[in-house]
Amino acid sequence: MTNLHFFSLSLLAVVTLTVTINGIHPINVYDFDNRAGSSAGYVRFNREIGVPYARQTLITATYDIWRWFEQYSAAQRKDINRLVLILENFPDSQVQVPPYATTNEIHLNGRYIASYSGDVKREITGVLYHELTHVLQWNGNGRAPGWLIEGIADYVRLRSGYIPSNWVKPGGGDSFYKEYDVTARFLDYCTGLRSNFVAELNKKLRPTGYVDDYFRQLLGKTVYQLWDDYKRTYAG
Structure with a gap:
């Protein structure tokens, strides 16, 4: 069962999706946080990618990565209840700096999106797969x-x-x-x-x-x- 909670981004920067997966839901909520304001990066993201597509890509990628990692139960996966996709403008000197991931966040560089030459939707789709892997993969406890x-x-x-x-x-x-x-x-x-x-x-x-x-x-x-x-x- 999927419960969608939509809000206008002009009023609220966070879009929440609650997902229940066969009764087992290590990731309950996928959030989007716009910290780039109305900048060129946000405008292009909203026009050529969009929150619904990015959110669905993350959901699909989550299933794909769990399958490719053979993590078929919650006990085999990281205990992550909430994933946040954050769009922000990195400093002017970091226009070409790629996104990065933390424990349960993926940070997209609005300046990179604004300046990217080519199919930015395809590029960010690949980026989301890469960065979500960092969220979900094991890393030897950082070693x-x-x-x-x-x-x-x-x-x-x-x-x-x-x-x-x-x-x-x-x-x-x-x-x-x-x-x-x-x-x-x-x-x-x-x-x-x-x-x-x-x-x-x-x-x-x-x-x-x-x-x-x-x-x-x-x-x-x-x-x-x-x-x-x-x-x-x-x-x-």
């Missing part, structure tokens, strides 16, 4: 390396189908440590070796810490051997 955390988030974006045209091609990059699209492509290769690889890797990040040996435990080879295999596969 997992950044390259892996960002790589998993971009792997989810890759699976969503909303990736930029300037992403590295499969087999590209100098190291799996490069983060983002390079690591995402490598994780996608690993998933070809074991279909639930990223899900199992994410499960291993639920306790504290991370070790490279997780790759060997799941795929029988070290991460360095797997990277060499990956490079050779696409070089051929």
Whole structure:
């Protein structure tokens, strides 16, 4: 059952959606908070994306990420009851700074949206998949390396189908440590070796810490051997 509570954004900056999922609802409320006023970023967001689309994208992405992470019950997921999408204008010097996520918030840069050249709706859809992954994924209690955390988030974006045209091609990059699209492509290769690889890797990040040996435990080879295999596969 879905209960919608709509308010005019000119009167109230928060739109709330209450979602009940088969009686189990780790995320009960999806909120939108406009802190960008009537700026160009807000105007473009409202015209080309819109709160209803962004909200529905987050709901769909939540289901997708839980499925891809094989988190089929509330006990397997993070205990998050409320997610807030915040539109704000980052400082003038940070026009191109991308969004970021905290424990239960996703912050969109209004200046980035205003200045983006291209299909901004498609771009932000991919961004929401990436940033929502940070909200939902396990991170070794903050001790997992950044390259892996960002790589998993971009792997989810890759699976969503909303990736930029300037992403590295499969087999590209100098190291799996490069983060983002390079690591995402490598994780996608690993998933070809074991279909639930990223899900199992994410499960291993639920306790504290991370070790490279997780790759060997799941795929029988070290991460360095797997990277060499990956490079050779696409070089051929």
